[in-house]
Amino acid sequence: MDASSGARGAPLGPITLQANGVHVLYHPERRRAFRAESQTAKAVHAVKGVSLEVHEGEVLGIIGANGSGKSSLLMALAGLLPIEQGQVMALAYPALLGVRPAIRQQLSGTDNIILGCMALGLSRKEAVELVPGIVKFAGVASHVDLPLRTWSSGMKARLVFAISTSVEPKILLVDEVLAVGDAEFRKRSVRRLRQMSRSSSTVIMVSHKMQQIQKVCTRVIWLDHGEIRAEGRPKRVVQMYKRYASNLADEMDS
Amino acid sequence: MTTPGALFDISKPLSLRAYLADLWRHRQLIVELARADLKQRHVDTALGNVWYFLNPILLTAIYFWIFVLILGTNRGLGDAEFLPYLAISVGLFQFGQRATMAGAKSLIVNRRLVRLVRFPRGVLPISGVLAELAAVGPALFVGAVVAVFAGEVPGFDWLLVIPAAMLLALFITGLSFVAARAAEASGDVINLVPWVFRLLFYLSGVIYSVDKFIDKAWQRDLFLINPFHSLLSLVRYPIVPDASPITGPMIIIAFGWTAVSLLLGLWLFRRGEANYGRE
Numbered sequence: 001m002d003a004s005s006g007a008r009g010a011p012l013g014p015i016t017l018q019a020n021g022v023h024v025l026y027h028p029e030r031r032r033a034f035r036a037e038s039q040t041a042k043a044v045h046a047v048k049g050v051s052l053e054v055h056e057g058e059v060l061g062i063i064g065a066n067g068s069g070k071s072s073l074l075m076a077l078a079g080l081l082p083i084e085q086g087q088v089m090a091l092a093y094p095a096l097l098g099v100r101p102a103i104r105q106q107l108s109g110t111d112n113i114i115l116g117c118m119a120l121g122l123s124r125k126e127a128v129e130l131v132p133g134i135v136k137f138a139g140v141a142s143h144v145d146l147p148l149r150t151w152s153s154g155m156k157a158r159l160v161f162a163i164s165t166s167v168e169p170k171i172l173l174v175d176e177v178l179a180v181g182d183a184e185f186r187k188r189s190v191r192r193l194r195q196m197s198r199s200s201s202t203v204i205m206v207s208h209k210m211q212q213i214q215k216v217c218t219r220v221i222w223l224d225h226g227e228i229r230a231e232g233r234p235k236r237v238v239q240m241y242k243r244y245a246s247n248l249a250d251e252m253d254s
Numbered sequence: 255m256t257t258p259g260a261l262f263d264i265s266k267p268l269s270l271r272a273y274l275a276d277l278w279r280h281r282q283l284i285v286e287l288a289r290a291d292l293k294q295r296h297v298d299t300a301l302g303n304v305w306y307f308l309n310p311i312l313l314t315a316i317y318f319w320i321f322v323l324i325l326g327t328n329r330g331l332g333d334a335e336f337l338p339y340l341a342i343s344v345g346l347f348q349f350g351q352r353a354t355m356a357g358a359k360s361l362i363v364n365r366r367l368v369r370l371v372r373f374p375r376g377v378l379p380i381s382g383v384l385a386e387l388a389a390v391g392p393a394l395f396v397g398a399v400v401a402v403f404a405g406e407v408p409g410f411d412w413l414l415v416i417p418a419a420m421l422l423a424l425f426i427t428g429l430s431f432v433a434a435r436a437a438e439a440s441g442d443v444i445n446l447v448p449w450v451f452r453l454l455f456y457l458s459g460v461i462y463s464v465d466k467f468i469d470k471a472w473q474r475d476l477f478l479i480n481p482f483h484s485l486l487s488l489v490r491y492p493i494v495p496d497a498s499p500i501t502g503p504m505i506i507i508a509f510g511w512t513a514v515s516l517l518l519g520l521w522l523f524r525r526g527e528a529n530y531g532r533e
Contacts, residue, residue: 018261026532079264079372082528089261093372102367106294115290118283119371147297 013056016202017077017094017171021049022086024072024226046072048226049086054171059193059203061217061234063210063241069226070206074173077204094204095120095169098176103156109135109144116163130166137192138162139185158185165192172196174205190216210238267528268374270520276374283373287364287381291356292388306392310345314396317344317461327462331497336463338401339497342490343460345393346419347482349386350426351451356382357430358437358447361530368531375530376523379430383423390419394489401493414492422485425512431519435526458482463497478503481511 024047046069054060062070075081077088078096102119103112113134117127135144138158143151151159164172174193193216197203207213213220213234220237222230230237268276277284296302317340321327328336357379361368364378394415402408437443457480459467464477477483484507490498 015261022265075369076265080369081532083265086265087263088265090264091261093264096370098370102364102370104290104294106297107290111290111293115286118286119367119373121373124282124286 012058013200015053016056016091017052017054017204018089019050019052019073019077020087020089021051022047022073022076022088023049023084024069024076024081025084026072046226047076047083050223050226050228051086052221052228052231054202054204056200056202057197058219059197059205059217061213061220062204062206062223063208063213063220063238064223064229065245068223070223071175072226073223074175074204074206078173090171092170093121094171094173095164095167096173096175097161097164103148103160105149106147108147109140109151109159112148112159113163116160117167120164120167120169122167134159134162134166137166137188154182161189165189165196168196168199169201171202171204174203174207176206176208186212210242214238264372267524270524273374273376273524277376277380280373280377284377284381284384287377288384288388291381291385306389307396309348309389310341310393310396313344313348314341314400321461327467331463331466334404335494335497338397338404338406339463339490339494340461341400342394342397342415342493343458343486345397346390346422346486346489347451347455347458347460349390349393350422350429350482351448351455352389353383353386353423353426354430354433354451355444355447356386357427358433358444360430361434361438362444365531375527376431376520379434379523380427382434383427383430387423390423394419398493406493412492415489418485418489418492421508421512422489425481425485425508425515428512428515428517428519431523432515435522438526438530454480454482458486460486465499478507481507481515484508485511 023045026044026046048069050069050073052060062073064070072081074096076083077090078094079088079090080096102116104115107115110131113131114124114127117130117134118124122130135141138155138161140151140155140159143155148156148159172193190212193203193205197218203216205213205216217234219232220234221228222237222241230240267273296305299305301308314337318337322333322336322340331339360378360382361375368375368378398408398412398415433443433447437447455461457477459477460482464474464483468474468477484500484504487498487500487504488508491500
């Protein structure tokens, strides 16, 4: 493990986010207490005692199979999921960039940008000032006054990415969104995330795209059944994960 | 929140004081969400804001025709005298019902936002009530115009309807906190809200004067318990003092209910805070 320096050799800044033995449980029966069939539903233990530390300027990647608890961990780190046990300490509330954005189909691009920025903690004035830059980065100038229901899904995804990264959150959590847009936009997204980590932000991203993980991240965690299986340099951890995944596939075929 | 540069526990719920401070910090978001709500609503209408005036006018006209002209529920009051009474009551009661419903639905319609962004969830019911509050000004205006036509003389004391309407809005805010928590726990609540309000509507003297209609003292006391009876009387009083007299107990009840609804609402709502938006 390389805890003292980033994978690219730069010295690490102070800790911005710290998880101590975090457990996340889903209790399906609690949510639907009035329905009889749910009596038998069992709690799902999605994250089992994960501890991690992330520093300023780091881009931490989280990889793992479907259902390994990646998204639950990310939600817990964002303070959006109550944790059963453990603690999440942070310098600021992290911003989460997810695949299913909170946009309003009836409202125009501009209105959505302002609302989105304000939901992430900006004042109205600050939000209005960011509009031109966000429109430019997302490349949606031609549609900005039209309601979002008329936009293509790619445009919407680009807009949401541009909003979340433009508010310059101290800690940005990214859930599987680097797959959006065309090749050119993906390239610019990667560049922007790197830029953010240089400007003293912390980025934590979940992705299945191993190539992207290796390109962007300074450190990678492999999550397996809610536990950290390996942690370290992106190349090494990704290789371990790939080897494990292909062995598993062979076993299942035979 | 804490000193800059220091880590703080983001998984721990905020204390009541910190929560209220957090709500205050998000006041611009409350306004923006209400604004977005209103914009969305008027996207497909040709008349747009005119509906704020048309709604209370049409509603008042219907109730006046059915209950006053046909059934004569204005017992003891002249038709003209009763019209402003009716206009103000109907407009404000409708605000109460719509705002509570907006609060009840607020966590559900904003589910995606709740899943993705951390902010004090109290922002949502408050902004739901705020969006509906936009209809109160026009409703009061319609009521005042009707009152002038009915022969009331306008004066500065009419401005007292503003604090009275604010008190009603605060009561409704508390109520919408309760409704939001309940609706999040069970979808049945959304279906129940209109029925509760229908009952309160008939039991609050919106379409008839309780004083002139209910003879038995104990029955009148029963009406006194209904928060809408006292709160709406307070709003009506500055404009139609003769048709809608108020008493000391009514003032106490109006303030008491508002305090109870706000405290209970905040307490119940915060207890569910961590779990809103979960699958």
